[in-house]
Amino acid sequence: MxxxxxxxxxxxxxxxxxxxxxxxxxxxxxxxxxxxxxxxxxxxxxxxxxxxxxxxxxxxxxxxxxxxxxxxxxxxxxxxxxxxxxxxxxxxxxxxxxxxxxxxxxxxxxxxxxxxxxxxxxxxxxxxxxxxxxxxxxxxxxxxxxxxxxxxxxxxxxxxxxxxxxxxxxxxxxxxxxxxxxTSVPPHLTAYQGFDTLFHCTEGYIANIATPVSDALALKAIELIAKYLPRAVKDGGDMEARENVALANTLGGMVETFSSCTSEHSLEHALSAYYPKLPHGAGLIMISLPYYKFFQGKVAPERYAKMAEAMGEDVHSLPEDKRADAFISALEKLQKACGVDNLKMSDYGVKRDEMDKLATTAKETMGGLFDLDVYRLTHEDTVSILQEAYK
Missing domain, CATH: 3.40.50.1970 (Rossmann fold)
Known part of the structure; x- marks a missing residue:
């Protein structure tokens, strides 16, 4: 190693x-x-x-x-x-x-x-x-x-x-x-930014260049976001929550340094390049559930289980073949807890018939991150994820 x-x-x-x-x-x-x-x-x-x-x-x-x-x-x-x-x-x-x-x-x-x-x-x-x-x-x-x-x-x-x-x-x-x-960051931006941190860590954890060092940092940051982000969204003056979300963010930067983001970030960059009023974190939230559901069968199941456990899920009480599902469940719960579970691309002007264009742009501009996925997305795969994410 x-x-x-x-x-x-x-x-x-x-x-x-x-x-x-x-x-x-x-x-x-x-x-x-x-x-x-x-x-x-x-x-x-x-x-x-x-x-x-x-x-x-x-x-x-x-x-x-x-x-x-x-x-x-x-x-x-x-x-x-x-x-x-x-x-x-x-x-x-x-x-x-x-x-x-x-x-x-x-x-x-x-x-x-x-x-x-x-x-x-x-x-x-x-x-x-x-x-x-x-x-x-x-x-x-x-x-x-x-x-x-x-x-x-x-x-x-x-x-x-x-x-x-x-x-x-x-x-x-x-x-x-x-x-x-x-403490002055409003609730919705606190949530968007916190999920950006979360996805730096989840992407870094499932990237094909992840290391034991990046894994340890990622899991700790995922734990902190799951525990403290809903509190920071609810009460911006909660200093314990703010400090722990800030720590998760800095750890997330280290994860990006020692590992990498994956194609989820490429997809969002295409979205907010065409629609610059779309906050980056909000775009990631919109894409996230279809993205992680797609990769669930491609990433080693114990990795999904460990992320779920970091987010507070009792995975050991579940049958082994259901433990990976707990990460998707935890992600859905966290989005609801932070009030960001119903974000819509259409609210920012994105049109359903643009998914092919967005998929092409993602690959042409940030194609290097596709190389860091454990599974190589085809163009059709990418379009399918974006279509499923569209509301």
Missing amino acids: KVDCHIPTKILFGAGRLNDLATVKLPGKKALIVISGGTSMHKYGYLRRVQELLAKQGVENVVFDKILPNPILDHVTEGAELARKEGCDFILGLGGGSSIDSSKSIAVMAKNPGNYWDYIGGGSGKGLFPKEGALPIVAITTTAGTGTEADPWTVITNGSEKIGTGWEFTFPVLSIVDPELM
Whole structure:
């Protein structure tokens, strides 16, 4: 057995850890702070606090505040130009996965020539290697969904192509995970983000490159999400729940680093590339039950049983040939407990006759994840899963 474990990120985890920004070693003296185009970073004072804490170390900052929920190529280009123009020597992503992912991509393009899509390996990308690396990245997450604070991955949309990529130098050098910054996330987004974390872990657990290290992290994170996500959705101020969901999220990023997502993420990326108002986590929820039902007969049954057990199911009281079913049951129960069991693609404008197009886009843009499934999905399989998921 050979296992590589490499996360070159210093992670400061826990309530109140944002304050450490005033004293922790930083990778430069002038930050480009990347935030969303929304109001939350201003409304809740997170941006002001970060600027004040940086100032205590004599670190200057410039703010780039245009990032969309599904970040786009144009804003990567614009942010990188601003970083170069202002002489920023590191990038600080503040907010959810979209802001931190964008900070990673901006950090690459602040040092490399050409178009960011030159360095993308899927779709219409050229698959070039960014030889100049990236500016150092600091991640301060205010949501618990993507795990991007503990992995090198970044997902950017270019037209109908929504593609993830990453290199060793797109790991943050420093990540701060402070659950106190997550209490302002509304219930529905708390649920969507929590299920994104869950699926990072369930996908990582059934991927064909899973290792004992990724398995241990995945099962613990699945346990935490099943136990604490309904509480965090019900009461955003429940700090025990927020802290444990945040921990699950960071563990999920580690799972993505040591294992991988699978084709479930490819399918969702196709959906939200065409329909960018669809939250990523919501799209995953829509796809999940048909997806995991399809793979139930393909994945070793003890893996489904162990995920069910992590979610609180008493699998040992069931006949051995029924234990895998308990994972599907647990997933259905968790969706109901979080109020996300009736999400509909049609509510976001998706049409039933688009499933063939979506399946094709998923394979063309994120085909690498199909290679990490234990069973190779055909085009017909992929269309069938999407059709079953459609409401």
